[in-house]
Amino acid sequence: xxxxxxxxxxxxxSVRGLTVSVRDRGVVRPLVSDLSFDLRAGETLAIAGESGxxxxxxxxxxxxxxxANVAVTGGTLMLDDTDxxxxxxARMRPLRGARIAMIxxxxxxSLNPVQSIDAQLIEAIRAHDPVGRTVARExxxxxLRQVRISEPARRMGQYPHExxxxxxxxxxxxxxxxxxxxxxxADEPTTALDxxxxxxxxxxxxxxxxxxxxxLILITHDMGVVAQTxxxxxxxxxxxxxxxxxxTRIFAAPRAAYTRDLLAAVPRLGAGxxxxxxxxxxxxxxxxxxxxxxxxxxxxxxLLGRPTHRVHAALGVSFDIRPGETFGLVxxxxxxxxxxxxxxxxxxxxxxxxxxxxxxxxxxxxxxRKEIRxxxxxxxxxxxAALDPRMKVGDAVEEPLVIHRIGxxxxxxxxxxxxxxxxxxxxxxxxxxxxxFSGGQRQRICxxxxxxxxxRLIxxxxxxxxxxxxxxxxxxxxxxxxKDGLGMSYLFISxxxxxxxNVVDRLAVMYLGQIVEMGTRDQVFGNPQHPYTRRxxxxxxxxxxxxxxxxxxxxxxxxxxxxxxxxxxxxxAALIDTGHGHLxxxxxx
Amino acid sequence: xxxYLVRRIFAALMILLGVSFITFVLLYVLPADPVxxxxxxxxxxxxxxxxxxxxxxxxxxxxxxxxxLAGLVQGDLGRSYxxxxxxxxxxxxxxxASLLLMAGGIVCELLIGLxxxxxxxxxxxxxxxxxxxVTSFVAVSAPQFVVGLxxxxxxxxxxxxxPIGGYGTLAHLVLPAVTLGIMGSGWYSRMMRSSMIEVMRQxxxxxxxxxxxxxxxxxxxxxxxxxxxxxxxMIGIDIGIFMGGIVVVESxxxxxxxxxxxxxxxxRVDIPVIMGVTMVSAAFxxxxxxxxxxxxxxxxxxxxxx
Numbered sequence: 001x002x003x004x005x006x007x008x009x010x011x012x013x014s015v016r017g018l019t020v021s022v023r024d025r026g027v028v029r030p031l032v033s034d035l036s037f038d039l040r041a042g043e044t045l046a047i048a049g050e051s052g053x054x055x056x057x058x059x060x061x062x063x064x065x066x067x068a069n070v071a072v073t074g075g076t077l078m079l080d081d082t083d084x085x086x087x088x089x090a091r092m093r094p095l096r097g098a099r100i101a102m103i104x105x106x107x108x109x110s111l112n113p114v115q116s117i118d119a120q121l122i123e124a125i126r127a128h129d130p131v132g133r134t135v136a137r138e139x140x141x142x143x144l145r146q147v148r149i150s151e152p153a154r155r156m157g158q159y160p161h162e163x164x165x166x167x168x169x170x171x172x173x174x175x176x177x178x179x180x181x182x183x184x185x186a187d188e189p190t191t192a193l194d195x196x197x198x199x200x201x202x203x204x205x206x207x208x209x210x211x212x213x214x215x216l217i218l219i220t221h222d223m224g225v226v227a228q229t230x231x232x233x234x235x236x237x238x239x240x241x242x243x244x245x246x247x248t249r250i251f252a253a254p255r256a257a258y259t260r261d262l263l264a265a266v267p268r269l270g271a272g273x274x275x276x277x278x279x280x281x282x283x284x285x286x287x288x289x290x291x292x293x294x295x296x297x298x299x300x301x302x303l304l305g306r307p308t309h310r311v312h313a314a315l316g317v318s319f320d321i322r323p324g325e326t327f328g329l330v331x332x333x334x335x336x337x338x339x340x341x342x343x344x345x346x347x348x349x350x351x352x353x354x355x356x357x358x359x360x361x362x363x364x365x366x367x368x369r370k371e372i373r374x375x376x377x378x379x380x381x382x383x384x385a386a387l388d389p390r391m392k393v394g395d396a397v398e399e400p401l402v403i404h405r406i407g408x409x410x411x412x413x414x415x416x417x418x419x420x421x422x423x424x425x426x427x428x429x430x431x432x433x434x435x436x437f438s439g440g441q442r443q444r445i446c447x448x449x450x451x452x453x454x455x456r457l458i459x460x461x462x463x464x465x466x467x468x469x470x471x472x473x474x475x476x477x478x479x480x481x482x483k484d485g486l487g488m489s490y491l492f493i494s495x496x497x498x499x500x501x502n503v504v505d506r507l508a509v510m511y512l513g514q515i516v517e518m519g520t521r522d523q524v525f526g527n528p529q530h531p532y533t534r535r536x537x538x539x540x541x542x543x544x545x546x547x548x549x550x551x552x553x554x555x556x557x558x559x560x561x562x563x564x565x566x567x568x569x570x571x572x573a574a575l576i577d578t579g580h581g582h583l584x585x586x587x588x589x
Numbered sequence: 590x591x592x593y594l595v596r597r598i599f600a601a602l603m604i605l606l607g608v609s610f611i612t613f614v615l616l617y618v619l620p621a622d623p624v625x626x627x628x629x630x631x632x633x634x635x636x637x638x639x640x641x642x643x644x645x646x647x648x649x650x651x652x653x654x655x656x657x658l659a660g661l662v663q664g665d666l667g668r669s670y671x672x673x674x675x676x677x678x679x680x681x682x683x684x685x686a687s688l689l690l691m692a693g694g695i696v697c698e699l700l701i702g703l704x705x706x707x708x709x710x711x712x713x714x715x716x717x718x719x720x721x722x723v724t725s726f727v728a729v730s731a732p733q734f735v736v737g738l739x740x741x742x743x744x745x746x747x748x749x750x751x752p753i754g755g756y757g758t759l760a761h762l763v764l765p766a767v768t769l770g771i772m773g774s775g776w777y778s779r780m781m782r783s784s785m786i787e788v789m790r791q792x793x794x795x796x797x798x799x800x801x802x803x804x805x806x807x808x809x810x811x812x813x814x815x816x817x818x819x820x821x822x823m824i825g826i827d828i829g830i831f832m833g834g835i836v837v838v839e840s841x842x843x844x845x846x847x848x849x850x851x852x853x854x855x856x857r858v859d860i861p862v863i864m865g866v867t868m869v870s871a872a873f874x875x876x877x878x879x880x881x882x883x884x885x886x887x888x889x890x891x892x893x894x895x
Contacts, residue, residue, distance in 0.1 A: 063799060065795065065798055065799060093801050093802075093803065095801070096798070096800065097800040097801035097802075098801060102799045104792060104796065109791065109792040109793065110792045110793055110795070110796045112793040112796075112797070112811050112815070113793070113815070113889070113890075113891055114814050114815055114888060114889055114890060115811070115814075116890075123800070123802065123806075124800045124801075127800055127802050127803075127806075128801060159891070161890070161891045172796070175796075176799075
């Protein structure tokens, strides 16, 4: 039998002139216009772009899962010989899960919370494959084994809330690949995961794809992930394809201006060292000082309603923030970095010592604490949630002045006007509402609000994490500019090592509530000592397709937990100075 | 689990203690004099005084309450002033009828309410949904005695499908149970509708669709169990509302339950009976809430009892 050469080369998926439109109050507006690309079996195509680029809508169009008021209004979506755009719901349904599968961004909410893992896996198999329950169960266990979940048989009886985010995403992948689909669409599959887990999941996807020959469409905003994973890239902006080509070519010689800007905005590890400025010197009175500060929460209840367990969210944390310094706090979710921020702002009770401007928080009265909040302000991750949707943004920026009874109404207005100009917004925008602004603009408003009281310390808790890279770069530049002009300090909390490296003077790495390494940027990034710091750095996806790193795949179980029985606190590790103030926790490796 | 139950039952007893005290005080300060009711209008002052002493109503409030509590812990609810019978006997003879009516009412309101709520959610924004929501609003707003009389007139008097009143067969139960359930079904259909709409928006429903499941399976296996969770807690609270409804419905349909007993006792200031019915109702409300909390973890694995 002769295999015709063209059949092998023929694309599995061929998208031609795809246009997807939304109907909003009678007006039809395109979300994706004239998009064309091909995908061959076993190939990985990344669709990259920032928010609003139409990349997720494209994936939903392929799945036939578009929202009710959105529809494919032009073009063809050929999967082999079938035009997906022409299929009725009744003919599309049997393809979903069997021929085309999809995994989503939010592993925490993408599994049904009231059904066990086995019920959800077996259901996915039996929806398309008329096998018995026992056979389906065996297939499900095998699928879990394929995604390298430890003790797959025991996991089957568990519920989603008993699994970590990374484990849930593995279950989603197992579910998607159980029936060996020809095409897998992964929509930001690792965006909600910690960087070390992201690395594991990407390696896993790559490994499974190599073995099954599934074609993969990876939707992502992260150019690092693109560089590490994709064979070819489609770059999208505002619903249109800007550029398409092999990953190496796109990174080496981007043709479109947008692609060049996008790549330039990506924070890269190593770029911070070029800045080269030494951290500001120690001052007699630090802006903030923590000495063996701990925060814990009690959970559970025995017969008398007394708690049985304790979460040691932060344990024996000591560091100081110098005037004019940006101090970084890095670590993965649950490591206690946000807890420290809250304790510093006096929002959660703590043990140990926390001083703001040389005055211990615990010794203060409620009034003094309110006073101290003038010195410590916060900028949070989600700028939409941090602004009252029914308050004009000008009023929001003025509000701290009102609360602390500073100035006359006219003076406050004038100050707010100044602040708007300082963060790069026009004062004519003050009478608008938060929803009229983009994410980056909203974060600027939050920064203006934090500046209103002329604080000595601003806590940026993942303040740029929710922003698109190009916006992120501009907000980071603004923060730096403001610091240079106004001389306050930042506590910069982030999970993104590359961003941290670009902005901080000194930093501390946290793991399970404790600091495991602390030093200047050059010490920690140039010469990481603790194995956890090294793992974090190695896991960062490098935005360079010629430097692909492959981790080894290992089965994952539960991560260690900061939850302990009451009366059995973990031992706080004493940090050892390895020279020039580079502090490292004792470790075995 | 055991610790949880012990603490919950202790809390339940505290609630009952509070209810008994408040009701007792309210009845004590009531301007109506129970002794006058017993003695009748023609009784002499001496007779009135004798009865008062005999019943211990001349004692200070706290002494009276103490006596009542002492009886209560021994399961003694006292004797009716007027019927010369133990209150516990009176209630025991009436309770089965009321429980039957209540069960019928709950079945009706859930059956009607949840079904209509799900249908409205599926047809969200379309005429069927709008029609159902208007209907539910009418159901919530209509006074129970009006609904009861209306149902009686149409289905008993005009159509003759069901008996006009009384107690005994399943046919007797239908109209009172529907009357009792109709108000709640209005609430439930609205709650179920919004709960379903909320759940259908969740990511795991999108996952279920991406798996290629049929519409029916997504609806019944994925959406419904999640949507019903907030409703369960409501059923416990509902029993309290039912206790109020029972007084009205039992009067309209001549249903021999504790609602009628309470109604008669209130008219004649028969304090031990009022206290007894109040305590039994309170016990059921507390028990209903406890049951709802015990059932929830079996449906929602995220909730652990502690």
